[in-house]
Amino acid sequence: MRLQLASVVAMLSLTATAHADGAVSVRGVYYKERATRVVQPMLDGTFDVGTKGIVTAHFLVDAITSASASSGADNAMPFTENRYEGGASYTHELDSLRLSGSAKYSTESDYISMFAGIRGELDLAQKNAVLGLGIGVSRDTISAGSAQGLATPMIECESGMSKTECPLATTAVFASASQILSKNAVVAITYDVSGLKGYQANPYRTALADDGIAPERHPNWRLRQAVAGSLRYYYPRSQTTFIGAYRFYRDNWDINAHTPEVRVIQAVGRTADAAVRYRYHSQDKAVFYRDRYSSTDITVNRYLSDDVKLDTFTGHLLEAKLGILGEAFGMSGHWAGARFEGILEYVRQQNRFGNAIIAHVALTVPFDY
Amino acid sequence: MWPRTTRDMVLASVRYLTTLVIVMAISASGCVVVKAHERGNLAKRSMTNDRDAGETRFGQHATGSREGADGGTGQPGGGCGCN
Numbered sequence: 001m002r003l004q005l006a007s008v009v010a011m012l013s014l015t016a017t018a019h020a021d022g023a024v025s026v027r028g029v030y031y032k033e034r035a036t037r038v039v040q041p042m043l044d045g046t047f048d049v050g051t052k053g054i055v056t057a058h059f060l061v062d063a064i065t066s067a068s069a070s071s072g073a074d075n076a077m078p079f080t081e082n083r084y085e086g087g088a089s090y091t092h093e094l095d096s097l098r099l100s101g102s103a104k105y106s107t108e109s110d111y112i113s114m115f116a117g118i119r120g121e122l123d124l125a126q127k128n129a130v131l132g133l134g135i136g137v138s139r140d141t142i143s144a145g146s147a148q149g150l151a152t153p154m155i156e157c158e159s160g161m162s163k164t165e166c167p168l169a170t171t172a173v174f175a176s177a178s179q180i181l182s183k184n185a186v187v188a189i190t191y192d193v194s195g196l197k198g199y200q201a202n203p204y205r206t207a208l209a210d211d212g213i214a215p216e217r218h219p220n221w222r223l224r225q226a227v228a229g230s231l232r233y234y235y236p237r238s239q240t241t242f243i244g245a246y247r248f249y250r251d252n253w254d255i256n257a258h259t260p261e262v263r264v265i266q267a268v269g270r271t272a273d274a275a276v277r278y279r280y281h282s283q284d285k286a287v288f289y290r291d292r293y294s295s296t297d298i299t300v301n302r303y304l305s306d307d308v309k310l311d312t313f314t315g316h317l318l319e320a321k322l323g324i325l326g327e328a329f330g331m332s333g334h335w336a337g338a339r340f341e342g343i344l345e346y347v348r349q350q351n352r353f354g355n356a357i358i359a360h361v362a363l364t365v366p367f368d369y
Numbered sequence: 370m371w372p373r374t375t376r377d378m379v380l381a382s383v384r385y386l387t388t389l390v391i392v393m394a395i396s397a398s399g400c401v402v403v404k405a406h407e408r409g410n411l412a413k414r415s416m417t418n419d420r421d422a423g424e425t426r427f428g429q430h431a432t433g434s435r436e437g438a439d440g441g442t443g444q445p446g447g448g449c450g451c452n
Contacts, residue, residue: 025423027421027423125402126402127405128403179401180403180411181401183407183410183411184411224439226438226439234411234413243419255438257437265415265419273415275415281438283437286437307437311437343424356435360424362421364421
């Protein structure tokens with residue numbers, strides 16, 4: 001992995017031009033829930049290219065251990081595997097317009113995903129308003145067996161059609177608008193719609209019915225949409241930023257979800273900031289989801305699911321975050337602007353996944369070249 | 370046991386987009402103009418993007434693997450293996 005990270009750094013350095021700015025960020029994340037433990041080291045880079053271009057790139061590894069391949073399932077076999085992801089984007093500024101293109105590739109033993117997208121942002125009213133519009137497409141390939149250490153079995157991509165690999169195609173459109181309200185307040189709204197066509201079940205999970213168990217059968221078409229809004233307000237006297245956000249989600253599987261969130265960020269002198277966040281999530285269940293089905297017969301129950309993500313549940317997230325600049329430790333030069341960051345999250349979720357803890361440590365170092 | 374029809378969802382999408390276009394039109398009208406030299410507080414990290422790309426990316430990934438209501442982030446998911 002060290003060699004791969006070094007390769008990415010070397011590749012990124014080739015894009016460098018003289019007297020430009022950039023930043024490199026190294027982050028490590030630890031995630032632990034009842035049946036899954038994830039360690040994710042990641043590397044992010046941002047580089048100026050010329051006077052109007054910005055390149056970003058990232059590389060990460062998901063090291064998943066002691067998890068069940070059938071995410072969220074009871075009595076599943078434990079396994080260990082790695083997921084590798086790399087991505088890059090380029091943004092070009094044209095007066096009041098910014099155009100960007102991005103691509104991402106992710107691979108693990110039983111899931112490969114490729115994404116490409118374009119996005120435009122337009123500044124209006126002396127940059128007091130920004131409108132954004134983007135589109136992205138992804139092509140995923142899902143298989144089964146590798147994570148279980150077995151020969152790849154057949155999975156039912158569609159009713160009556162079994163293969164060793166199943167495709168999933170996603171097309172998404174994103175729209176956004178933000179508006180400055182005053183010298184201390186800004187509001188933003190986003191709307192996302194995505195259509196997913198292809199295999200959307202988990203090949204390792206089985207659904208329970210009165211007459212036995214059977215592999216999951218999910219619909220092959222899903223239309224998801226979400227509207228989200230946020231308001232940021234800065235209170236100068238105490239140097240405190242208040243952020244409130246709300247997201248409403250619905251899809252054609254009849255899941256409706258409400259997710260409000262509040263964040264408070266407090267500046268501590270010039271060189272540090274502390275933040276707390278609370279996020280609440282509540283969702284309905286998918287129209288076809290049952291804890292236990294009457295029959296596995298497709299003529300009785302066309303769809304079967306053991307995915308607890310599709311059930312009704314509520315969740316709470318509490319987060320504490322601390323960021324400190326290198327200047328606070330007496331560092332100089334580029335290191336004075338380096339940012340050390342630590343995050344601790346606790347997730348309380350009332351379903352089979354159980355509660356979770358998440359911890360981040362990160363270091364971001366600015367530089368010029 | 371049948372999911373909602375695509376037609377209903379497309380009509381709902383049109384309604385949402387219409388609402389968003391109205392909001393965008395109001396935004397674009399520039400009803401509030403704060404001049405560049407007055408935007409010192411708005412340029413602070415906490416008012417622009419207080420979360421790094423890696424933090425946001427992991428948050429979306431974790432949320433997508435635990436909740437059945439992905440989206441609303443302006444970016445797609447994918448490549449999770451945790452359907």
